Amino acid sequence: MLAGKRILLIVSGGIAAVKVPDLIRRLRDRGAAVTPVMTRAAEEFVTPLALSALSGEKVCRDLFDLTSESEMGHIQLSRASDLVVVAPATANLVARMANGIADDLASTLLLATDKPVLIAPAMNVRMWQHPATARNLATLQGDGVRVVGPNAGDMACGEHGPGRMAEVAEILAAIEAALSGGPLTGRRIVVTSGPTHEPIDPVRYIANRSSGAQGTAIARALAGLGAEVVFVTGPARVPPPAGVQVVRVETAREMLEAVQAALPAEAAVFAAAVADWRVANAAGQKVKKDGSGKAPALEFAENTDILATVAQMGEGRPVLVIGFAAETHDVEAHARAKRARKACDWIVANDVSPGTGIMGGAENEVTLITGDGTETWPRLTKDEVAARLAARIARKLEAGA
Incomplete structure (x- = not known):
C-alpha cells in the first residue's frame, strides 16, 4: 500500500522521538520514501545522522539554507510528498500549527503544505488534558488534520495517563489509512x-x-x-x-x-x-x-x-x-x-x-x-x-x- 509513496516526516522534541528510527525503518520496508525534518529540540533525543542513515535522505533542519532557499526550497519540500507526518507532535508544535505560526523549518512546512497532514501527539498528561491543548487540537481537526493517539500509560516523567505517542504499528496503520482513504472510510x-x-x-x-x-x-x-x-x-x-x-x-x-x-x-x-x-x-x-x-x-x-x-x-x-x-x-x-x-x-x-x-x-x-x-x-x-x-x-x- 505504501510502495512508491513519499512521506515528509517531521520530528519534534520529545522523548517519543526515540521511536522514530523504527518508524522510518518500517516505512522503508513497505516501499515508502521518507524525508526527515527535525526541530532543534528533536536533536536532543535522536541524531540527524541516525535518521539520515535509515531514510537514505538528507535530514532537513534549517529554514535558511542558502542553496535551497534561493529556489524557495521549503515551499517545494512542503508539497513534494504524498503525506506530511508529525511524530512526535509536541504540545508546542501543536499550538504553533493551530495558530499558524511559522518560525522554523518544521512549522513553515506545515503552514505551506497543500498535502494531507497526520500528527501523533506526545506530551505530559497534564499538557494533554489542558484546555489550551484541547482547543488547539479541535482547531487542527477542523482544518482536516488527522490525529493518531495518544495512548495512556507510564511516562518518562514518572506520571501515568494519556499522552504517550501511539505505537509505531498504530502510526503505520494511520499512515496507510490516510493515503488509501482507509478500509473503513465512509462507514x-x-x-x-x-x-x-x-x-x-x-x-x-x-x-x-x-x-x-x-x-x-x-x-x-x-x-x-x-x-x-x-x-x-x-x-x-x-x-x-x-x-x-x-x-x-x-x-x-x-x-x-x-x-x-x-x-x-x-x-x-x-x-x-x-x-x-x-x-x-x-x-x-x-x-x-x-x-x-x-x-x-x-x-x-x-x-x-x-x-x-x-x-x-x-x-x-x-x-x-x-x-x-x-x-x-x-x-x-x-x-x-x-x-x-x-x-x-x-x-x-x-x-x-x-x-x-x-x-x-x-x-x-x-x-x-x-x-x-x-x-x-x-x-x-x-x-x-x-x-x-x-x-x-x-x-x-x-x-x-
Whole structure:
C-alpha cells in the first residue's frame, strides 16, 4: 500500500522521538520514501545522522539554507510528498500549527503544505488534558488534520495517563489509512465505552470499576482506519479519543437513548460496562442518616439491555453487532451463552477476576467468539487489542458481514 509513496516526516522534541528510527525503518520496508525534518529540540533525543542513515535522505533542519532557499526550497519540500507526518507532535508544535505560526523549518512546512497532514501527539498528561491543548487540537481537526493517539500509560516523567505517542504499528496503520482513504472510510460505527452511574440520590450513585480505556482504544483504532465513529461514553477515567463524535452520558437509560439516536450504522461495538440495575426509588434530595443506625432500603429495577436491544432490531440493525463479556469465572462458557441469548454477532470475552489487573489496567487478554469459532488472543495492551479488533471489523465489513 505504501510502495512508491513519499512521506515528509517531521520530528519534534520529545522523548517519543526515540521511536522514530523504527518508524522510518518500517516505512522503508513497505516501499515508502521518507524525508526527515527535525526541530532543534528533536536533536536532543535522536541524531540527524541516525535518521539520515535509515531514510537514505538528507535530514532537513534549517529554514535558511542558502542553496535551497534561493529556489524557495521549503515551499517545494512542503508539497513534494504524498503525506506530511508529525511524530512526535509536541504540545508546542501543536499550538504553533493551530495558530499558524511559522518560525522554523518544521512549522513553515506545515503552514505551506497543500498535502494531507497526520500528527501523533506526545506530551505530559497534564499538557494533554489542558484546555489550551484541547482547543488547539479541535482547531487542527477542523482544518482536516488527522490525529493518531495518544495512548495512556507510564511516562518518562514518572506520571501515568494519556499522552504517550501511539505505537509505531498504530502510526503505520494511520499512515496507510490516510493515503488509501482507509478500509473503513465512509462507514459509520457506534462505540460505547466506560461505566454508567446510576443515582441513589443527587450526590451518590452505583457504578463499577471500568476505566473506559478499552472502548476508547477501539474508537481510536476505528477512526484511524477511516471510520466515522460515534463514541457514546459514560463517566470514564480516560479522555475520549481525537477524531470521533463524542456523546457523553451518565446512566444506562441515557446511553441507550444516545445509541438509538446514533443509528443507523454499519457496525456497533458495545464495550461499555453498563449497570444491569438502577435504583428504582432514587431520592430527589440527599438521603440523610436518621439516627436509627439502619441503612435506607434501596429498590432496584433492571435496566434495558442495550446490546440485546440493538442486536435484536429488525429494520435498521447494524450489519455487525459486537458485545463484550467481562467475567470472573467460566469465561468462555458464559460468553457463548451471552452471544446466543442476546443475538449479537461477536462477543469479546475477558477475565476480570481479582488479580488479573484487567479492569482499569493497561492490558487485556481476550477471547473472540464469532459464528465461525473461537480465538484466544495473547495478553496485549488495550491499544493492541483495539488495533486487532478494528482490523477484523474492517475485513468483515469489506467481505460483507
